[in-house]
Amino acid sequence: MAKSVLLIDDDDAFREVYHELLLDEGYVVHEARDVPTAKAAFAKHQPRLVVLDLMLPPSGSPTAGAALCDEFLSASPNCKIVTISGTGDTKIALSTVRRGAYDFLTKPIEPDVLFAILDRAQARFALEDRVESLEASLAAPADGSGLLGSSKTFLAARKLCEKAAPTDVPVLITGATGTGKEVIARHLHASSNRSEGPFVAINCGALNANLLESTLFGHKKGAFTGATQDSPGLFRAATGGTLFLDEIGDMDPALQVKLLRALETREVLAVGATEPTAIDIRLVSATHQPLPQRTTEGGFREDLYWRIRGIEVELPLLCERSGDLELLAQHFLNQARALIPGSAGATLSSDALRAMEAYGWPGNLRELRHEMQRGLVMAGTRSEILLSDLSPALRQVDAAITSRPQTLEAKIAALESSEIKAALEATSGNKSQAAERLGISRQGLLNKIARHGITP
Ligand SMILES: Nc1ncnc2c1ncn2[C@@H]1O[C@H](COP(=O)(O)OP(=O)(O)OP(=O)(O)O)[C@@H](O)[C@H]1O
């Protein structure tokens, strides 16, 4: 990924100089000169790295810059912000570091010092990316399957996967982003007769058609510039095991023809080769795209679609997995705790959970995993993750629930509960007297106390 930085400073000359210097260092540079343009640029470019002068118009006070720093960090906690202050404002710059800024500098800035800080931030990003990918591959719940969930919808998909596993029928796993397609593919392999063989995965959307062809089918030495030696290709690397073609919907149409041929003849022709070689793989594919629709639009070959879809396992959305949310949230919290140094291992407060239950989770399990990491970071040393620790999207959902008009029933219940509390208070908790005041029997009062969950 290209290195990019958002440079926020009202001093045009400073921005101009540093824009050039940062370009030379290989950065893509975005600029902003005051609070409103900084907010807009942050929302638009979602930078991981920000250089922020604290004295910004319109107010020109460093506290406005500090507030901006807080706002950026709350929207994206992994963002690294280097704050800059005038010589007299070291205190406030230091306070931004205490609140989560990555580092601070005071003007005048030494370019080498700034670049050393930015280099350190880049190294940190590389590490964080690696942790993220390792962590995703290590996501292993207690039963060793890598699969958590007991909702009906999820269990139906899991059962189908396990039924298909011992056969060599090609399986197509479908489901929106983050629903667990890769995890289910690995489970399928592990439950199959080929579990001793390799599981070889490739993302068809990540490579261009030529590269994907030689990666899948292999190539002969000298077949193209850079082909300095023979390469067997992934079809052969997966011999005796499972080949997982992830994001197959993104495959180039020209390559779709070659894939279809390979599956039909059970042979592949390496790039630059004249003789095909036999293959022995079980094919599992995945896509988040609606392939039937893509076949009618001509983006995906219909014959290939039927070929790869011996059995289709469709994964449910997180919001369709009734009852799984809390379990998965807890699992991701446990995982996140191991990654966050000094984390106390907070639990979810009831209003955080309420908002999570009502939220739609467009990013499904992956979004939930990130949200739990964020929650734990924001909770800091607190033992509970509060609603205010969650992302703005979740907080908005909660605001929508609480502002929903109350039903008549709910209004009556709330009124009854408050009358009972008042009567109990007036009689210092004496239930017989309170019941008398309210004009109901003592037993009737006890029932209502239990129903409303009123505690003495
Ligand atoms: N049943 C599950 N139990 C526990 N963790 C899960 C489960 N399913 C998925 N996960 C976790 O959720 C995240 C997303 O899963 P995965 O990468 O398999 O999704 P995907 O459908 O392939 O997503 P994308 O379409 O974005 O590639 C991963 O961190 C994975 O470990």
Ligand SMILES: [Mg+2]
């Ligand atoms: Mg995936």
